[in-house]
Amino acid sequence: MADASTAEPGTLPPSPPPHAPAPRHDAGSRALAATIAVFATILGLIVLAWTVLFVTKGRFLKHTFERIASSQSGRTVRVAGDFNFYFDPIATKFLAEGLTVSNPAWASRPNLFQAKLIDTRIATFTFLFGNRSKVNWINLVDGEANLEWDAKRERNTWTFGDPDAKGEPFQIPLIQRAEITGTNVRYRDPGMQIFADIGFQAINANNSRFANAIRFAGDGRARGTPFRLWGQQSSPNEILAGGRNEFELHVDAARTRIDVAGTLPGATVIEGADLRVAVRGQNLRNLFDVxxxxxxxxxxxxxxxxxxxxxxxxxxxxxxxxxxxxxxxxxxxxxxxxxxxxxxxxxxxxxxxxxxxxxxxxxxxxxxxxxxxxxxxxxxxxxxxxxxxxxxxxxxxxxxxxxxxxxxxxxxxxxxxxxxxxxxxxxxxxxxxxxxxxxxxxxxxxxxxxxxxxxxxxxxxxxxxxxxxSYDIRMSPTPMGKLLARFGVAESGTTGTIKARVQMRGTGNTVRDSLATSNGRIAVILPRGTFWTQYIQLSEFDLGVFVQRMFQERLKRPVQVNCGLIAFTVRDGVAAADPILIDTDKNVMTAKGGFSFKDESVALAFRADGKKFSLFSGQSPVGIGGHFAAPTIQIVTPELLTRGGAGVALAAAVNPIAGLLAFVDPGDAKAAQCGPVLAGASAAAQKTKDGKPRKDVGSGQSKEVTKRK
Incomplete structure (x- = not known):
């Protein structure tokens, strides 16, 4: 290869051959691989732990269980004998011999729970994540549960943790199937006045549909009332029948019998169960009092x-x-x-x-x-x-x-x-x-x-x-013939109606006391119409007309009522006429006095003054006295006796015919102005047909009632 120093001017040495590109790693693949590795590791650890627990039955966790359970619950938890605890993917196995869980110091019994043997399978998912564990199966031998509230109903024995924490409501564990022998449950609630002791015993199932059955019986007191209960439950044989638990309960208390029967989804599961209930007794109040x-x-x-x-x-x-x-x-x-x-x-x-x-x-x-x-x-x-x-x-x-x-x-x-x-x-x-x-x-x-x-x-x-x-009672217009038929009023001769309103307010925790202290008003209005009763002339007390009609058998002639008002003002339980005023075609009837809710006494004086001349009329009040339960009618009144005495004196001094002058009615009664009457107005608003104030009706003062007693 030529050196760069020997190269010709203006030229570059040839480049070296490129290296192969570095391999690219996918970040997502690495994350997935890591996740799989972690999951596999956790799963492996769970399998390993489960294998260890399965092989050893978790016996080595006995003291760990006692320590953690005691620390978390704030109670002393002990297992005297054998102990098993291990996870199953479906149900967790728990077994303890001689298990005891102590009570708080204030309770009347030392232990909340104790049992010779508790052997159970608990649904793993609800055990780990649920608020309420689901028990698939439980075998309990010689158990005892002491469930108790304190006197102030602020704390109870089944709420763990802080001993001063507010007591939580008791929730029965959700148990699907159970086998319980020699077990007792004791419940005390002084605040609600409920005390109960119930015992459970296993019995032989009646047929192959049921794997086992539990009979229970107990007694106690609820709000001072003794009660007795008994019944039984049969858990299904899951291989043959599957499904539901047969249940029955009977209770005797307060002269009352309660019978409950049906099927339950689980041994202690009543949510959604359709149960038949029958109750009979002498007084429904006795049942609800409990x-x-x-x-x-x-x-x-x-x-x-x-x-x-x-x-x-x-x-x-x-x-x-x-x-x-x-x-x-x-x-x-x-x-x-x-x-x-x-x-x-x-x-x-x-x-x-x-x-x-x-x-x-x-x-x-x-x-x-x-x-x-x-x-x-x-x-x-x-x-x-x-x-x-x-x-x-x-x-x-x-x-x-x-x-x-x-x-x-x-x-x-x-x-x-x-x-x-x-x-x-x-x-x-x-x-x-x-x-x-x-x-x-x-x-x-x-x-x-x-x-x-x-x-x-x-x-x-x-x-x-x-x-x-507070009372507010309103009567719409009602036919008097039908309303008063049982009191001598003839329906065929009566076209009049009656409407009324009662408004009162009183103090007291009985009907009698509330009325005896009441204040308010009672008003009964009679619009225009006819009225007949065989006693009407007695109330008008026109002796001449009454005797004449009696002998001529024309007593059934109706009386024409123009308007009428029977009203009372009530003060501290005393009802005074305010007013009583009835205007008929021939008479004006008025009354004074009233009655008392305090002692149920009545003191009324009715008077009928004629609108036309009558030769022989008593012209004296008819008294109604006595009490609500035993009223009396006084036809021969002191006023009539006085008039009779005057007639005797005139007859002796002048002649017998002059004696009749004491019983002559001149017929000067003042007709009523019907407007205030039909409006239910008080006595102060009542007027004659000529528009003058009436002075012949009660004034609504309580003293008028007491004066006439």
Missing amino acids: AGIAVPDTRAYRLTSHMVKRGDEYRFTRVTGAYGNSDIGGTLTVRVPSDPDDRMLLTADLASRRVDMVDIGPFIGYEPNALASKGAVAAAAASAEAPSGGVPRILPDAPLRVDALKAFDAKVDYRVADIRQPFIPISNIVLGLDLDHSLLKLSPLNFDIAGGKIASDISIDARNPAVVT
Whole structure:
């Protein structure tokens, strides 16, 4: 090769031959190879670890398990005998002989759990990544679990870690199949007043479809009520039957029997299971009292339904049954929140085709058995202390259970097509009940009555110690002939209607107390129409006309009502006439006095003044006295006796004919101006037809009532 120094001027030496290009490496291929290598290494380590665990059964991990479990749980965990723990791709094997897990110091028993033997297969995936482990199979021998809340319901024995941490709700492990022998579960919840002891024993399966069966029985107390339960469950033989567990449960408590039967997806899995539930007892309230839920008293009942659990809801569908002589059906959902600080919620959609009037009485506080056998007066007296003087009471005094209302909320719709044996025709009841943090609303409470309608809105505010009840009851125009047919009013001769409104507000946790302290107004309006009853002339007390019609058999002639108002102003439970004013074609009827919700006394004086001359008229008030449960009518009043005495004196001093002058009615009654009457105005707004203020009606003052007692 020529040297560059010898080359001719202006020329370059030839270039050396190019080298072969360096090989190019694909970065993606390197990453994939590395990933495969890492994965293969991890898989190899897992296989190696699993092989070691499989061969050794993980016995060498016994002390490691005790140390880690004790550290993580904050409890002492010990295994006295053999120990197995190893992973399976599908199910992890765990076995321990003489396993004990201690309780916190405040608990009444030293150990939360102990067992002679626990042998189980746990689904590996849920064990590693799930919030709730799934147990494929468990064999438990001579086990004991002590589940307990503290007195303040702030801590429990199954919440691990910080001993002062808030207690979490108990979750039953999801167990598919189980074989349990000689095992007891003890549960204590002083806050909810629930105490139970349940024992489990293995029994021989009845047929080859089932691999084994477990029988359980126990007793306890719930809110002071003793209960007893028993039942059994048969786990399927997976080779022959596969599938589901047969389950049955029976409970006796508070004169109530509950029977549950059906199939479960797993031994402790009720999610989605369709169970048949039958309940019967003497009083539905007894059953709900055990759960701390307030419902009204009922007569003897029987109910059947299907129950399905979805999340935190227990749904009772296809409910059918009866209480007393009344039928009932529909759906009921009970939501039981996982957080004990949240409130239970009851949602129901119920309906009855026919309801016996007697069966409704307990809803407002009447003693059901006395109501059925003796009537409302006896039922009210049976549920109350005897009032002074032995006067019977009719207003119920069953107390509203304020404490129970604080434990749950409710939304209930209830419809009744027809009422059997009513005092007046009632049908198509629609009730909407809403309970929200101790505020109970009955809205709507509507029903058809004798051709008219009653719409009501009632609220009971129990959020404060002083329970406040508000009443707003409205009656649309209703035919008086149908409404009062059972009280002597002739439907054929009566065309008049009646409409009314009651607005009151009172304090007290019984119907009686709330009315006895109430303030408000009651107004009953009678528009123009005819009215007939065989007692109408007695109320007008025109003796001449009454006697004449009685002997001529023309008593059934209707009375023409131009307008009428029966109204009361209520102050502190005393209702005073404000006003009572009825204008008929021949008379003007007025009344003074009133009644008292405090002692259920009545003190009213009705008077009828004629618009035309009457030769022989009493012209004196007809008194209505006594009490709601035992009213009295006083036709011979002191005023009439005075007039009779005057007539006797005139007859003796002048002549017998002169004695009749004391009973002459000149017919000077002032007709009413119907505008204020039909508007339901107070006595102060009432006027005569000539526009002058009326002075012959009650003024709405409570003193007028007490004066007439």
